[in-house]
Amino acid sequence: MLFPRLARAVSQISKLRSFSSNASPLFSRCGYATVAQADDAPSQNDFPSKSPVNLDKLFWSKPCSLALPKDSPLRVDEPDYQGVRRFILKMLLFYSKQSTSIRGANVIYKRIIAQVDTPAIYDVFNLEKTFKITYSLLVLHMWLVLRRLKQEGKEGVDLGQYVYEIYNHNVEVRVSKAGVNLLLLTWMKELERIFFGNVVAYDEALLPDAKPNDLQIKLWRNVFSDDGTTTPDETDLKAAKAMARYVRREVGSLSLTDKESIFSGNFSFTPLENKASVT
Template identity: 90%
Template sequence: MFWSKPCSLALPKDSPLRIDEPDYVGIRRFILKLMMFYSKQSMSIRGANVIYKRIIAQVDKPAIYDVFNLEKTFKITFSLLVLHMWLVLRRLKEDGQEGVDLGQYVYEIYNHDVELRVSKAGVNLLLAKWMKELERIFYGNVVAYDAALLPEAKPNELQIKLWRNVFSDDGTTTPDNTDLKAAQAMARYVRRELGSLSLTDKESIFSGNFSFTPLENMPL
């Protein structure tokens, strides 16, 4: 699984999944321009919301848990959310400061979503403390994944990081054959998505008109 070459993840122009900017005309467009609807900031925020929808679409579907033999718990869902945030933020950085700025909007939307998820999980007391800990985990994972892609990293470094961050309960247990196979498959998936995102044009990335590789009916 995931041995195929990376390819663009851009959605075709006729895809029903596309979310394009509304093309208003006449007085309505004039009024919206006055209201800064078409300002760079407003368009970036709308794009960031669509980008985050693509992340959530991949992370919340049952397929990703089935394919990688994962139980759908808060910890694992959060780990997958962080992983896909990293994939997107890394791609956005390829477009320089403009991409970094858009990534900040995506991160703010992510933060709000995580806070809602924590509250939904029943954590109402010490919410600020929980959010601070999840922020620490987020940046720790991002640093680990970046390090795993460095030229000097070991060939299986990404697999090890994924095992510790996603599959393992405490980051120290040794995987059995099933979990090891799943972690290896996820490492291939991550590398393929990185390559595919890099091949996806800037317009599709910035507007959120891309889709991660479908995982439905894909065996290990």
């Protein structure tokens, strides 16, 4: 189980293959696929023009650690106060395990948002910038991180709970900014069901007895397809296959990333900006 407090939600939908394979009545009524853009995301007009991308050539390299170098400007290190200031902060529980975990969880979630909101991920996989697709990518990268945290046992699961709570608040803000305040509670319940349905689907797709194209099918249904049932054309099929390779590579790379870098958030998903120029 990913989170002790959400175990019931997971068990209730563990039999789902992929929630998004069935169209949601709520999202059909509210125009889920065309809701305003996510919080703090760049508008479509700000996105660069798409370059031709040869998807068949992408994401074949071997996984490698995603830890940020010690001299990376992207690193966020714990403040190392000394003397009286450190003593006072210790008294105020600034260095307690809970406080340290919350700070780490915030940095981790910023790494997820940085990957999901970058224009490059939409360009590379030929995706539109809609609420539905942005949310699908957010869930996918949350799953990648929570799966890695779970590998560290209870300590990782506990940290994952903090990440999930930050994610939940951020999604609420995004939905509210999308202009559906009157149905906010209903939307949040629906999005929670989608979240856990997708998590179960991706976990199943990586099981030893899963078929080779299971992950590709799940990604097609959850990310690319409007209703989860249509058959992809050749372009979309290539994009889904490329995303499956990307996901498998990130799974392997996160596993190779050391615990300290993961827990502190000092890692970065594979950059996609330079992929858009691959032909």
